[in-house]
Amino acid sequence: MTDIYTAVVDISHAPLDPAAALDFVSDPRFGGIATFIGRVRQHNLGRAVTGVSYDLFEPLALRTFQEIGERAREEVGGPLKLYIAHAKGHLSIGDFAVVIAAATAHRDEAFRACRLAIEAVKHEAPIWKQEHYVDGDSAWSEGCSLCEEHREAERMAANHDGDTHGHSR
Amino acid sequence: MTDIYTAVVDISHAPLDPAAALDFVSDPRFGGIATFIGRVRQHNLGRAVTGVSYDLFEPLALRTFQEIGERAREEVGGPLKLYIAHAKGHLSIGDFAVVIAAATAHRDEAFRACRLAIEAVKHEAPIWKQEHYVDGDSAWSEGCSLCEEHREAERMAANHDGDTHGHSR
Amino acid sequence: MKVRISLFGALRDADSRGFIELEIPEQSTIATLREALQHHVRDHAPAISPNLVQRSAFASEDEILHNHRAVPENGQLAILPPVSGG
Amino acid sequence: MKVRISLFGALRDADSRGFIELEIPEQSTIATLREALQHHVRDHAPAISPNLVQRSAFASEDEILHNHRAVPENGQLAILPPVSGG
Numbered sequence: 001m002t003d004i005y006t007a008v009v010d011i012s013h014a015p016l017d018p019a020a021a022l023d024f025v026s027d028p029r030f031g032g033i034a035t036f037i038g039r040v041r042q043h044n045l046g047r048a049v050t051g052v053s054y055d056l057f058e059p060l061a062l063r064t065f066q067e068i069g070e071r072a073r074e075e076v077g078g079p080l081k082l083y084i085a086h087a088k089g090h091l092s093i094g095d096f097a098v099v100i101a102a103a104t105a106h107r108d109e110a111f112r113a114c115r116l117a118i119e120a121v122k123h124e125a126p127i128w129k130q131e132h133y134v135d136g137d138s139a140w141s142e143g144c145s146l147c148e149e150h151r152e153a154e155r156m157a158a159n160h161d162g163d164t165h166g167h168s169r
Numbered sequence: 170m171t172d173i174y175t176a177v178v179d180i181s182h183a184p185l186d187p188a189a190a191l192d193f194v195s196d197p198r199f200g201g202i203a204t205f206i207g208r209v210r211q212h213n214l215g216r217a218v219t220g221v222s223y224d225l226f227e228p229l230a231l232r233t234f235q236e237i238g239e240r241a242r243e244e245v246g247g248p249l250k251l252y253i254a255h256a257k258g259h260l261s262i263g264d265f266a267v268v269i270a271a272a273t274a275h276r277d278e279a280f281r282a283c284r285l286a287i288e289a290v291k292h293e294a295p296i297w298k299q300e301h302y303v304d305g306d307s308a309w310s311e312g313c314s315l316c317e318e319h320r321e322a323e324r325m326a327a328n329h330d331g332d333t334h335g336h337s338r
Numbered sequence: 339m340k341v342r343i344s345l346f347g348a349l350r351d352a353d354s355r356g357f358i359e360l361e362i363p364e365q366s367t368i369a370t371l372r373e374a375l376q377h378h379v380r381d382h383a384p385a386i387s388p389n390l391v392q393r394s395a396f397a398s399e400d401e402i403l404h405n406h407r408a409v410p411e412n413g414q415l416a417i418l419p420p421v422s423g424g
Numbered sequence: 425m426k427v428r429i430s431l432f433g434a435l436r437d438a439d440s441r442g443f444i445e446l447e448i449p450e451q452s453t454i455a456t457l458r459e460a461l462q463h464h465v466r467d468h469a470p471a472i473s474p475n476l477v478q479r480s481a482f483a484s485e486d487e488i489l490h491n492h493r494a495v496p497e498n499g500q501l502a503i504l505p506p507v508s509g510g
Contacts, residue, residue, distance in 0.1 A: 033206040037201075039199065040200070042197040063486060063487075122507075140508070146504050146507060147478075150478075255424075291424035309419070
């Protein structure tokens with residue numbers, strides 16, 4: 001579908017581009033555009049971060065983004081344009097990790113589609129974040145299992161504790 | 170406060186600038202940026218629109234934006250940067266009417282702050298939209314009363330019927 | 339005292355100058371001013387719905403002024419019909 | 425049959441080549457493959473927590489493959505540790 005754009009961007013070639021996201025979703029039918037941009041921040045869980053690396057299983061990530069877009073379209077139940085791009089490679093503080101833009105006729109739908117998309121990208125797409133710390137150490141972030149038995153267990157735990165998946169940006 | 174930016178932009182001089190909003194809210198402490206952009210769309214309530222004019226009571230609009238920013242800060246309960254800019258003058262289809270950007274450490278807070286801000290701008294700021302139609306006619310949009318007795322009545326009606334304020338972009 | 343009420347949105351049609359000037363008693367409240375304005379509009383701008391004035395708020399540059407408030411001493415006000423920004 | 429399992433995230437440390445090759449019986453399920461991989465990792469990459477393999481999903485380029493599914497005929501898979509994108 002030409003109204004859903006998905007990309008994995010190797011940021012050694014080019015950064016993610018929020019302006020391109022806006023351009024893609026712009027349409028005379030749409031009055032509301034909600035976007036979410038995730039950036040690398042300086043601290044996580046109290047540790048000083050110097051940068052992060054993103055590893056992706058690209059073909060499945062792109063398929064997952066597309067499937068998320070179709071789910072967002074069902075949720076909106078009307079015309080929607082959606083842009084989902086995720087960075088790959090080594091990112092410095094302030095670099096964009098993910099850019100999502102959703103445009104619809106009315107604002108509530110745009111917010112819902114944007115939120116659905118970022119939550120799904122974080123919880124379902126085959127993407128892994130490694131944080132690099134000031135002391136030279138690095139660690140892969142705690143994440144969400146894609147394994148059905150564990151997803152179920154994690155969902156039940158999350159219902160008790162709030163989102164405890166450990167990657168709460 | 171330097172972490173809340175508010176502006177009324179006469180678009181006969183310059184358009185609203187989403188990139189400037191991103192720049193303003195960017196901060197190494199923040200991992201999540203949620204934005205909302207309202208654009209003029211081609212149809213409203215079934216009528217073909219050629220453009221809109223925004224009338225503002227500027228000094229009070231700016232004070233209201235600032236007060237909304239402070240309310241968003243309380244809602245977030247932690248560091249926040251917030252950008253609120255609204256257009257004034259005659260806008261064509263596709264022009265930006267309002268640009269809001271909220272940045273916080275974590276994404277949920279950014280979404281909440283952004284949503285709070287756009288809802289408050291629409292329901293509380295002294296701004297009036299006049300739509301111009303293909304047939305040469307024009308009309309001021311139905312709106313939300315700022316008069317306390319009527320606000321109360323409208324709130325009760327909205328609780329029964331959903332948001333019936335008539336400006337539901 | 340003389341008050342000058344700036345007009346916005348659909349109420350701009352009440353006076354092409356963009357404001358209405360009225361004489362009201364000293365120490366009037368906003369409620370009194372609202373009544374005076376309604377009379378004025380009925381006489382001078384009959385195309386404006388009385389209901390629109392009823393649903394409008396008065397304000398200074400700093401804040402909304404509800405019905406029980408006193409009219410500001412400087413006599414400068416705005417009348418704000420229902421808003422429709424964003 | 426020979427399968428080649430591509431590694432991602434924290435599981436990349438299990439083999440510096442970025443994949444693991446295993447021999448498994450024809451028509452194995454993902455559950456069988458998971459057991460075989462756990463043995464392999466225990467022997468060849470003891471630093472990797474068995475729990476991490478347990479919490480990981482297998483996938484083709486097209487979809488997640490749950491435990492009851494057959495291993496794809498082309499023998500190409502990926503193992504996906506818990507994800508942390510965004």
